[in-house]
């Protein structure tokens with residue numbers, strides 16, 4: 001049943017040209033229950049206030065651009081249904097990121113960190129095309145499949161208190177992506193990635209709060225990935241220092 | 249147009265009050281203080297044992313004081329909470345893949361509880 005309901009949408013606004021700090025602005029929005037918070041924002045933009053800035057694209061939880069804090073919780077605007085909330089909804093830009101304007105955050109830091117872990121296949125050896133494809137069994141695929149579902153929405157960074165306190169921390173999604181390729185039977189780039197992820201600013205900055213996995217809209221379980229990287233890195237260390245004759 | 253990003257400061261001392269899940273995390277971390285205290289008590293026990301039977305007897309006597317009982321009880325509760333909170337996340341840290349499928353998380357958690365029970369039982373039987 002599409003019931004109409006008035007909600008108060010309280011949005012954190014910030015205009016870098018005129019504001020010295022962010023301020024809240026509340027809009028009254030007539031919503032239908034099937035709407036998501038992103039629909040309410042679109043309503044505001046189209047009918048009430050064209051100056052409101054926010055990112056979105058797919059409206060179906062695949063592009064990862066509509067992450068906001070909704071009532072203090074990192075959420076995808078296109079996956080947060082109005083009927084799950086009361087009549088007052090507060091929308092803020094993702095926590096732990098600088099605010100560019102309104103709900104738009106500065107994400108360069110995350111993009112650079114993601115690139116630093118080489119999130120792509122680095123084949124063990126070059127193969128001519130004529131040699132055919134790299135084959136993989138269903139079990140080998142299953143080993144890393146869940147990590148491929150990451151949409152880089154950065155909700156995990158907004159949930160991670162460690163990233164908020166130590167901005168150098170490589171963070172959940174970037175390390176999970178490294179883990180995804182390290183787990184791939186076709187890949188040979190683990191040593192290169194370990195240089196970046198098995199460091200103080202890498203996995204060892206993580207204290208396993210687990211918030212990243214709780215907020216992940218795609219059930220990637222970044223916290224799990226990070227702990228697995230810790231276990232593997234510890235085994236590496238023991239092998240290197242106690243059993244140098246064993247090959248990694 | 250020049251950019252002027254606004255940075256929201258995170259409180260270094262009270263950040264964990266902002267979310268229930270951060271409080272849960274802090275509770276888990278705080279339990280280690282009791283575990284430290286109990287470990288310290290064990291070292292004291294060894295120390296008094298080294299000093300001789302009288303010293304050890306008076307140490308045992310001190311343990312039976314209300315404060316000693318309270319400390320032990322607090323340490324027990326904290327240790328149980330600490331262990332359970334870690335057991336519950338073991339499937340995330342140590343997934344086991346058998347063939348194509350992963351072993352269900354509750355089997356891995358259950359194995360930890362089972363091992364805990366067995367070890368506790370052995371210590372109990374051995375202690376009596």
Ligand code: FES
Pocket residue numbers: 056057058059060061062063064065066067076077078079
């Ligand atoms: S708009 Fe693409 S994930 Fe929400």
